[in-house]
Amino acid sequence: MTVVVGRREALSCDDVVAVARAAERVELAPEAPERIAAARSLVERLVGGEHSVYGLNTGLGDLSQVRVPDEDLVTLQRNLVESHAAGVGEPLPVEVVRAMMLLLANSLAQGYSGVRPLVVEHVIELLNRGLVPVVPSRGSVGSSGDLAPLAHLARGLCGEGELVVDGKRQPADAALRDAGLEPLELTVKEGLALVNGTHLMAGTAALLVHDTRRLLDAAELAAALSLDVLLCSLTPMDDRIHALRRRSEQRRVATRVRALVTGSELLASHSGCGRVQDPYTLRCIPQVLGAAAEGLAYVESALAPELGAVTDNPLCFPEEGDVLSGGNFHGQPLSLALDVLAIVVAEIAAFSERRSFRLLADAGHERALPPFLSRRPGLESGMMILQYVAAALVAENQVLAHPAGTGSLPTSGGQEDFNSMGATAALKAQQSVANGLRVVAIELLCAAQALDLRRPLRSTAALEELHRCVRELSPAYDTDRSLSAEIELVAEAIAAGAFGNIAAHEHRLEVA
Numbered sequence: 001m002t003v004v005v006g007r008r009e010a011l012s013c014d015d016v017v018a019v020a021r022a023a024e025r026v027e028l029a030p031e032a033p034e035r036i037a038a039a040r041s042l043v044e045r046l047v048g049g050e051h052s053v054y055g056l057n058t059g060l061g062d063l064s065q066v067r068v069p070d071e072d073l074v075t076l077q078r079n080l081v082e083s084h085a086a087g088v089g090e091p092l093p094v095e096v097v098r099a100m101m102l103l104l105a106n107s108l109a110q111g112y113s114g115v116r117p118l119v120v121e122h123v124i125e126l127l128n129r130g131l132v133p134v135v136p137s138r139g140s141v142g143s144s145g146d147l148a149p150l151a152h153l154a155r156g157l158c159g160e161g162e163l164v165v166d167g168k169r170q171p172a173d174a175a176l177r178d179a180g181l182e183p184l185e186l187t188v189k190e191g192l193a194l195v196n197g198t199h200l201m202a203g204t205a206a207l208l209v210h211d212t213r214r215l216l217d218a219a220e221l222a223a224a225l226s227l228d229v230l231l232c233s234l235t236p237m238d239d240r241i242h243a244l245r246r247r248s249e250q251r252r253v254a255t256r257v258r259a260l261v262t263g264s265e266l267l268a269s270h271s272g273c274g275r276v277q278d279p280y281t282l283r284c285i286p287q288v289l290g291a292a293a294e295g296l297a298y299v300e301s302a303l304a305p306e307l308g309a310v311t312d313n314p315l316c317f318p319e320e321g322d323v324l325s326g327g328n329f330h331g332q333p334l335s336l337a338l339d340v341l342a343i344v345v346a347e348i349a350a351f352s353e354r355r356s357f358r359l360l361a362d363a364g365h366e367r368a369l370p371p372f373l374s375r376r377p378g379l380e381s382g383m384m385i386l387q388y389v390a391a392a393l394v395a396e397n398q399v400l401a402h403p404a405g406t407g408s409l410p411t412s413g414g415q416e417d418f419n420s421m422g423a424t425a426a427l428k429a430q431q432s433v434a435n436g437l438r439v440v441a442i443e444l445l446c447a448a449q450a451l452d453l454r455r456p457l458r459s460t461a462a463l464e465e466l467h468r469c470v471r472e473l474s475p476a477y478d479t480d481r482s483l484s485a486e487i488e489l490v491a492e493a494i495a496a497g498a499f500g501n502i503a504a505h506e507h508r509l510e511v512a
Helices: 013-020 032-046 070-084 094-108 117-129 147-157 172-178 190-195 199-229 239-243 248-261 265-269 285-308 332-360 384-400 422-453 461-473 484-495 500-505
Strands: 002-005 025-028 088-091 131-133 136-138 162-165 168-171 315-317 322-324
Touching: 002 013, 002 094, 013 094, 013 199, 013 285, 025 094, 025 117, 032 117, 032 315, 032 322, 070 147, 070 190, 094 117, 094 131, 094 147, 094 199, 094 285, 117 131, 117 147, 117 190, 131 147, 131 172, 136 147, 147 190, 147 199, 162 172, 168 172, 199 248, 199 265, 199 285, 199 332, 199 422, 199 461, 199 484, 199 500, 239 248, 248 285, 248 461, 285 332, 332 384, 332 422, 384 422, 422 461, 422 484, 461 484, 461 500
Parallel strands: 002 025
Antiparallel strands: 088 136, 131 162, 162 168, 315 322
């Protein structure tokens, strides 16, 4: 596919994923250069005038009252990029920087930023050639844009710092030269346009929304398999119960679990067993995972406008002849959403860990699974420590669920007195999702082992297919061995959507 920037329609999360991870080609919309050039002409008309225009002929932040002489305006832009490139910490993943580059190009291409068309074309060219600036992960407070990270990105465009090429870091000037490209020479307004914007927050959020969709899908599958192998009742999934709650996602999850489990030999084997109720993590799967889906829907709705937004400052309106300074760079809408995403993922993971605990300690009835799913309990520890690992990850996610956005600190001498901390929210949500994938992977491994121990009984076609997919990555646990690498493999498979085809095996139940 080709992703086109500069259209009036917003990009989608799938567009961001395609460019960031699959290196799909990026093109500039045919109508975009004219709009970009019109805004640039306005900048060039105003820059030498008698009026002070923020960032064109003034200092920045708390220095906005300082008028910069005309002969120093190009130097101002270079100085801006150099001084703001003060980020620290390990580099952002290449996929995150690529997402930032895509959203930067799309924002500039809308024609309100006052840069030359050449600037947008240069960003696109680097994306298509696979040249990615090295960007430190720490330093953004999520307001006035992701200043420090974007300044490092801008330096890479200009041949400063380092670029990643084919997985290796190289000096940026040499990497551009080897690719036959000239470094970008900034002129008036362009440095400011490159470093302002919400592109780190939004790019990371787009990738995480995509991954959390897959995490939630896998969590529903894992929950259904756990319910079946733990010989639980399907009555709590009855649609009549969920219709009364009036929550569509809850009802959808109940319908899916019903579809996944109905017809299982395991389900039939304990009909009339007399058990009245199951624990919440099995009885309330629709209520909890339905709420998680609602939370994810909010995050997606908060992100969607940002993928087509113009978020630098000031903004140019050529038809009216105005350059207006505002605050579209403020990351509050994304900070709130990313904090919610971390909470959603923490709940998905905590819910999953409790079912892993149940699978490993299924005691108190005559058809209980062996302790820790071991074939030789005592001699072998079985999968005991998998629950420890899940508990550790859940504990970490509980810390990561603390909101970053409530911790605003002022910057720039108090001129920027309320910051979103959205980049911090993005970084912790990123770790939370990685942890969540591993926790659900652990449940899948435990549930698959439990199904092996229930043989010769079989589950449904869909859940047997899920079992087969897990077993392709992790053989049956017949004797003690390290499962560390297999947890990671299953987590990676969830993120890659490897279990997405399970839906094809479900019996479709229509919600009345």
